[in-house]
Amino acid sequence: MFTAADPGDAETLIRTWAVRYTRWDDAHERVTEREVHRRFQRATVIFELPDLRANAEHDWGxxxxxxxxxxxxxxxxxxxELALIVASDD
Structure with missing residues (x-):
């Protein structure tokens, strides 16, 4: 179900998501920049898993x-390098 994603769109979505509910301290910002955003920027290709809740949500989803x-x-x-990046507010 993964589809090709635009690197800029993916990075923007994660940056927006990350500050939606709180401001992160500087140490977390640096780690997120290094471990997440640099991977988006260096990726040869990025794949995104779409929202599957309507068709494939687990009983505890x-x-x-x-x-x-x-x-x-x-x-x-x-x-x-292959990196899996998952962001959730749970």
Missing amino acids: YVVGCDGFHEYVCVDRGAR
């Missing part, structure tokens, strides 16, 4: 928070 979740697979072929 409602516990994933009020805004659901965002899930991306970032592939950096040059670095031979």
